Amino acid sequence: MAQLLNGKALAQQIQTGLTQQIQTLKPQIGRPPGLAVLMVGDNPASAIYVRGKERACERLGIASFGQHLSVTASQAELTQIIAQLNQDERVDGILVQLPLPDHLDSVALLNEIDPDKDVDGLHPTNLGRLVRGEPGWRSCTPAGVMRLLQFYDIDPKGKQAVVLGRSILVGKPMALMLLEADATVTIVHSRSQNLSSLTRCADILVTAVGRSGIITADMVKPGAVVIDVGINRITDVTGESRLVGDVQFEPVQSVAGAITPVPGGIGPMTVTMLLQNTVWSYCQRLKGQTDSILSQSV
Ligand code: GUN
Numbered sequence: 001m002a003q004l005l006n007g008k009a010l011a012q013q014i015q016t017g018l019t020q021q022i023q024t025l026k027p028q029i030g031r032p033p034g035l036a037v038l039m040v041g042d043n044p045a046s047a048i049y050v051r052g053k054e055r056a057c058e059r060l061g062i063a064s065f066g067q068h069l070s071v072t073a074s075q076a077e078l079t080q081i082i083a084q085l086n087q088d089e090r091v092d093g094i095l096v097q098l099p100l101p102d103h104l105d106s107v108a109l110l111n112e113i114d115p116d117k118d119v120d121g122l123h124p125t126n127l128g129r130l131v132r133g134e135p136g137w138r139s140c141t142p143a144g145v146m147r148l149l150q151f152y153d154i155d156p157k158g159k160q161a162v163v164l165g166r167s168i169l170v171g172k173p174m175a176l177m178l179l180e181a182d183a184t185v186t187i188v189h190s191r192s193q194n195l196s197s198l199t200r201c202a203d204i205l206v207t208a209v210g211r212s213g214i215i216t217a218d219m220v221k222p223g224a225v226v227i228d229v230g231i232n233r234i235t236d237v238t239g240e241s242r243l244v245g246d247v248q249f250e251p252v253q254s255v256a257g258a259i260t261p262v263p264g265g266i267g268p269m270t271v272t273m274l275l276q277n278t279v280w281s282y283c284q285r286l287k288g289q290t291d292s293i294l295s296q297s298v
Pocket of ligand 1: 049095096097098099120140141169270
């Protein structure tokens with residue numbers, strides 16, 4: 001039976017550390033950290049994610065500057081809100097919840113975010129830094145996966161890693177972070193042929209497809225580490241609605257060496273990496289204050 005990789009427990013542990021860090025820094029900086037989550041429309045999944053992020057901020061003592069805009073919000077309106085948040089000294093992080101309604105150009109909006117406040121790591125500058133292996137904000141879901149692997153002493157170095165999905169949010173940055181950790185990486189997507197033969201090569205299999213149960217036991221190499229990023233709401237045979245991942249959990253659990261549950265795996269890690277990036281961005285501002293005090297005294 002596979003070892004369970006408990007993202008929820010690790011997330012709580014990291015969040016406890018962040019809470020203490022905020023309490024220490026607040027008197028020095030003179031304000032709490034600030035995060036702005038922008039959401040447009042009423043996509044039910046996004047509403048749940050955004051509420052989760054805002055509740056976590058409240059628990060840790062991070063001020064929320066988020067706005068929930070109607071589905072009719074215009075590109076110009078959002079561009080202006082982002083410009084204001086870029087200037088607002090109380091705001092350390094800005095996140096535009098994806099997906100956006102079709103009439104909005106998400107790429108153009110992500111480009112408007114100040115790269116220093118891009119705690120979601122989706123601005124081209126930060127994605128470029130990731131490609132080049134330079135320090136920068138790393139997108140939260142793949143960063144959460146890497147942190148969970150590290151916690152359980154699973155070193156990707158020299159391993160075959162297969163990533164299912166090629167989105168900017170998860171698949172591409174995930175592949176780059178595994179590459180950065182010296183894994184041999186394959187990205188598999190909807191047009192890939194012989195999917196099972198590719199996934200069966202994986203020592204580390206990361207699935208970010210968003211289709212419940214797409215990964216069956218025969219697609220998994222015995223002993224592999226299976227990371228399930230998918231969060232899908234299904235109605236089961238009893239008529240009850242519940243969250244499941246991309247992986248058929250019970251059958252795969254009996255083949256894999258380690259596996260993340262859904263819920264309680266990568267979901268809480270994603271939120272925690274967002275909080276951590278926000279607190280780190282807040283710390284940078286303290287460093288900025290120190291730098292300006294030092295430059296005045298020279
Ligand atoms: N939609 C689902 N997850 C995320 C996330 O981590 N960041 C953003 N911006 N949108 C999302």
